[in-house]
Amino acid sequence: MDTNIKILIVDDFATMRKVIRNLLKQGGYDNIVEAEDGVMALSELKANKIDFVISDWNMPNMTGLELLKAVRADGDLSKTPFLMVTAEALQNNVVQAVKAGVDNYIVKPFTADVLNEKITEILAKYKGG
Amino acid sequence: MKFDNLLCVINEVASDFLFLDEKVIDIPTAGKFLNQLEKIIEEAQAKKLDALKRVATGLNGILEKIILNTIDQKEGCNILEAGITTMQEIISSYENTGTYEGNIEDFMKSLRDTTGIEGDKDTVSDGAGRLVEEPRDIGIRVDNNPAVQQEDSPVMEGRSEENDPAQEKSQDVEEETEEKFEIQDESLLKDFIVEGLEYISEIEVNILNLEQSPEDKDYINAVFRPFHSIKGVASFLNLNDIRDIAHDLENLLDRARSGELSVSSILIDVILDGSDILKEMIDSLNEVLDGSRTQPLKPDLSELKSRIQNIDTQIEEKGEVKKVGTILVEDGVITEEILEDALHTAKEEPPKKIGETLVKKGKATPKQVAQALRKQGHQIADASTIRVDVRKLDDLIDMIGELVITQAMIKQNPSITDTTDRKLIGDISQLASITSELQRTSTSLRMIPIKQTFQRMARLVRDLTKNAGKVVAVEMEGEDTEIDRNMIDEIYNPLVHMIRNSVDHGIETSEERVKAGKPEKGLIQLKAYHKGGNIVIEISDDGKGMNKDKLVQKALDKGLINSSDGLSEHEIYRLIFLPGFSTAEKVTDVSGRGVGMDVVKQAVEKLRGKTEVTSSEGKGTTFISCFPLTMAIIDGMIVKVGHEKYIIPATAIRQLLRPAHQAYNNVVGKGEMLNVMGNLLPLLRLHDVFKIEPECVNPWEALVVVVEAENRSKCLLVDQVIGKEEVVIKSLGDGLKAIKGVSGGAILGDGNVGLILDPEGLFQLSEQ
Numbered sequence A: 001m002d003t004n005i006k007i008l009i010v011d012d013f014a015t016m017r018k019v020i021r022n023l024l025k026q027g028g029y030d031n032i033v034e035a036e037d038g039v040m041a042l043s044e045l046k047a048n049k050i051d052f053v054i055s056d057w058n059m060p061n062m063t064g065l066e067l068l069k070a071v072r073a074d075g076d077l078s079k080t081p082f083l084m085v086t087a088e089a090l091q092n093n094v095v096q097a098v099k100a101g102v103d104n105y106i107v108k109p110f111t112a113d114v115l116n117e118k119i120t121e122i123l124a125k126y127k128g129g
Numbered sequence B: 001m002k003f004d005n006l007l008c009v010i011n012e013v014a015s016d017f018l019f020l021d022e023k024v025i026d027i028p029t030a031g032k033f034l035n036q037l038e039k040i041i042e043e044a045q046a047k048k049l050d051a052l053k054r055v056a057t058g059l060n061g062i063l064e065k066i067i068l069n070t071i072d073q074k075e076g077c078n079i080l081e082a083g084i085t086t087m088q089e090i091i092s093s094y095e096n097t098g099t100y101e102g103n104i105e106d107f108m109k110s111l112r113d114t115t116g117i118e119g120d121k122d123t124v125s126d127g128a129g130r131l132v133e134e135p136r137d138i139g140i141r142v143d144n145n146p147a148v149q150q151e152d153s154p155v156m157e158g159r160s161e162e163n164d165p166a167q168e169k170s171q172d173v174e175e176e177t178e179e180k181f182e183i184q185d186e187s188l189l190k191d192f193i194v195e196g197l198e199y200i201s202e203i204e205v206n207i208l209n210l211e212q213s214p215e216d217k218d219y220i221n222a223v224f225r226p227f228h229s230i231k232g233v234a235s236f237l238n239l240n241d242i243r244d245i246a247h248d249l250e251n252l253l254d255r256a257r258s259g260e261l262s263v264s265s266i267l268i269d270v271i272l273d274g275s276d277i278l279k280e281m282i283d284s285l286n287e288v289l290d291g292s293r294t295q296p297l298k299p300d301l302s303e304l305k306s307r308i309q310n311i312d313t314q315i316e317e318k319g320e321v322k323k324v325g326t327i328l329v330e331d332g333v334i335t336e337e338i339l340e341d342a343l344h345t346a347k348e349e350p351p352k353k354i355g356e357t358l359v360k361k362g363k364a365t366p367k368q369v370a371q372a373l374r375k376q377g378h379q380i381a382d383a384s385t386i387r388v389d390v391r392k393l394d395d396l397i398d399m400i401g402e403l404v405i406t407q408a409m410i411k412q413n414p415s416i417t418d419t420t421d422r423k424l425i426g427d428i429s430q431l432a433s434i435t436s437e438l439q440r441t442s443t444s445l446r447m448i449p450i451k452q453t454f455q456r457m458a459r460l461v462r463d464l465t466k467n468a469g470k471v472v473a474v475e476m477e478g479e480d481t482e483i484d485r486n487m488i489d490e491i492y493n494p495l496v497h498m499i500r501n502s503v504d505h506g507i508e509t510s511e512e513r514v515k516a517g518k519p520e521k522g523l524i525q526l527k528a529y530h531k532g533g534n535i536v537i538e539i540s541d542d543g544k545g546m547n548k549d550k551l552v553q554k555a556l557d558k559g560l561i562n563s564s565d566g567l568s569e570h571e572i573y574r575l576i577f578l579p580g581f582s583t584a585e586k587v588t589d590v591s592g593r594g595v596g597m598d599v600v601k602q603a604v605e606k607l608r609g610k611t612e613v614t615s616s617e618g619k620g621t622t623f624i625s626c627f628p629l630t631m632a633i634i635d636g637m638i639v640k641v642g643h644e645k646y647i648i649p650a651t652a653i654r655q656l657l658r659p660a661h662q663a664y665n666n667v668v669g670k671g672e673m674l675n676v677m678g679n680l681l682p683l684l685r686l687h688d689v690f691k692i693e694p695e696c697v698n699p700w701e702a703l704v705v706v707v708e709a710e711n712r713s714k715c716l717l718v719d720q721v722i723g724k725e726e727v728v729i730k731s732l733g734d735g736l737k738a739i740k741g742v743s744g745g746a747i748l749g750d751g752n753v754g755l756i757l758d759p760e761g762l763f764q765l766s767e768q
Helices: A014-026 A038-047 A064-073 A088-099 A112-128 B004-018 B027-046 B050-067 B073-097 B105-115 B135-144 B166-179 B186-212 B217-236 B240-257 B265-289 B302-312 B324-330 B336-347 B354-360 B366-375 B390-412 B422-445 B451-468 B485-506 B510-515 B548-557 B569-577 B597-606 B759-767
Strands: A007-010 A032-035 A052-056 A082-086 A104-107 B447-449 B472-477 B482-484 B522-531 B534-541 B610-616 B620-628 B633-641 B644-649 B653-657 B664-667 B671-676 B679-685 B703-709 B712-718 B720-728 B742-747 B753-757
Touching (some): A007 A014, A007 A038, A014 B186, A038 A052, A038 A064, A052 A064, A064 A082, A064 A088, A082 A088, A082 A112, A088 A104, A088 B027, A088 B050, B004 B027, B050 B073, B050 B105, B073 B105, B186 B217, B186 B265, B186 B451, B240 B302, B324 B336, B390 B720, B422 B447, B447 B451, B447 B485, B451 B472, B451 B485, B451 B522, B485 B522, B569 B597, B569 B610, B597 B610, B633 B703, B633 B712, B633 B753, B671 B712, B703 B720, B712 B759, B720 B742
Parallel strands (some): A007 A052, A052 A082, B644 B753, B679 B712
Antiparallel strands (some): B534 B620, B633 B720, B703 B712, B742 B753
16 A cells, blocks of 8 residues: 555644544555645645545635535546545535545544545545546 | 437446446445436426436435445445336337336335335435435434444444434433543644634634624634534544534534524524533643543533523524614614615615615715624634744744843943944944844734734623623724733733623613613723834723712722812722722622722733723713733833842833932831922832942932832832833742742843832832
8 A cells, every 4th residue: 555645634623634644644644734724725736746635524715525626627636536524414515525526535533444444445446447 | 309318318327337346336436426317307307207307316315325325335236226227218218209108116116115215205305416304314324324333443432322412412421431531642632622712712703793794604604613623623532522512503503504593692692602611621621631630521511402402492582783774874874764775675686785785876885884894893814824832932032032132232242332343333233123123023923913802802791781681782993903912811801890890880771871861772892002012902881981079979988088189080080999999889790799990900000001091970981901012021211229220110100300308308107208299208218128238328319210009109219220121021930939029030231130120019018
């Protein structure tokens, strides 16, 4: 498994970013960048090569769904693996995200194992397809 | 022919399905199918192909279940396959014969039996594939999500009881945490506490905005989001109580956002109380961290929970929120009739905002509307900021303080002052200007707008008036005025007391106000501005004001003054700051807790600030307080006694003089006195206090600094006054904390250490 991939964590809550960062580290991923909202994430995506996006749904300025749509609509970025983090109250949004082309979603709270499993699964698919 | 599109999409679905790997539908595939089905449903709707629409809608539901993992993959795939075949049958029948005679009921029945989905009813889907009625249910069901539940790591424990609302859950959680509370990751917990508290104060700010403009979805979102974030992290940290409360409050706001619940004052109250509880709980985590408690606070949540549950059934009070139109009417910009008319027009299609309509009709200028909007309390958030640990900032400012001192020392070094090297002189003065600029900038780093303090006070007014049966509006001005972050907390308490005073003693009840011909609603104005290196904060009310005669009478009764002769108006109002003076006729819940205005004045003076009061009977009272912008630097007068140098805070200094010989008296029993412009003031010899050999013993040969503290003035005898200087305050360390008469030390420009005098302490020393 390539744990060197550059992962972008998008969440407005710094503590949450740290939580995800810690979980990723448990899976051996430590090439991690962070963004506070969709707008910042998008400019990060455009500026640097990002191999994987883990985004929260609910953020100011630009939500995770809007970010996802923007990524999928951008020719250069459209093939970026995208994992959406969501909470149970917003589960109905999952369907919207799926339609917008999300690769998978993960429900808070989750463990390092679940997170890494999902990442591996998504990456395998990108490699295969 | 006319079914080309449909045929095409359905065949696409069928072939995609055929080429699926091992009949596993992953998320991206499901997304693709959903989009295709959406097209089919739309087309079927347009062409009135009812059977097709029902099947497609049913499949849509199946896919959603697959996505949410609430159905077995294999089972789902089987039904999907049957459904796709059915769709193909239907469309080819239409294509060939223009009609469809087949029976889809068998398929619909198997759909219903295995999944409970009623494909033909719009309960599952509104036709565009969006979930309509069920989102919340699905949200709960997902907790049975096999993918999640299989994980029985410690983090996930105790999470399966989501289904039941309040009671069961809280019981379960209680059992769980009562066993023991484990800190899983201290650094994360610390971050959570800091950020969580920050978010809660954000909630408070935004909820007040929301109350002013309940229809504004942005504000609902701004309140919703922090709860959501807190909940998310709390769930990771196993803080189940916090998670639950945040979750419940978030749900309320979600309902408000979807329009299901209106933003009433009841809702606002519940949210505010809820965030108070959350705050306490998060605060208590701090104590868990430092070991002063073993478990986080477990407040009794039953009352709050029942209020949350019963929110729908509570009767809504009439909204307190001022609409823009109402504000404009109150401001006299438009009349009621014009407003009525404009409201009517604004409702027509396409709906417009009232302000826009008024401007269009030429009844109000955009500026007036903008002012009214501003009055409503709109805020512009500044996004271009970064968050820095305050300790780092403090260190930086400290180090820059040292730099300034070192620079001053270099500048005064004889080998520099005597040099003839022009280049060196130029460079040194360049260094001086850069360091002072650097100091200015670094101090400004820690400056934050007073806005949050004002908003906390607005919240306080709201709570206070509620208990007192008064109606009071709060207006703010200059809330962007900046002040050192370290000062914010310090000034809060004295300001709160002034606010309490205004609400309790100043503003009358609605009845009294109407009788006095005033608007029923009282007004408290908070104003902040900078003035000569200080921040001035004014708190005004439009209440009954103070009666001078009563004040004087009371002071006489209490023996605080001997006569009112010669007291200026200003001095009479200042009487309320005397110890032992309290105008409240009865002790109230609000401000009569035995803390008088004298304590407020002292608290302000401790911060090297000043407070004044002016009043006009029947019209209101204004407290004007003045605080230094920062606690780090003071403006001081450097004086010399013998070989020692001392710094006297400039705020305490009244006068500086060399007394005439005949002004000196030694009164028996009272000690040495000086006659300063007609007032006899005690003389305090600094060299006696600090036991130093002075240069001059006789006051008429030395200098006298008249200082004021605790409402009294005394003359300090010093040898020389060296000059005025801004000094960086250094604490003397814990060991020397309790030394009377000295509040700290500072490194002077010449590199020597000077002690900063504390007049209050000096007075006490001299009276022992």
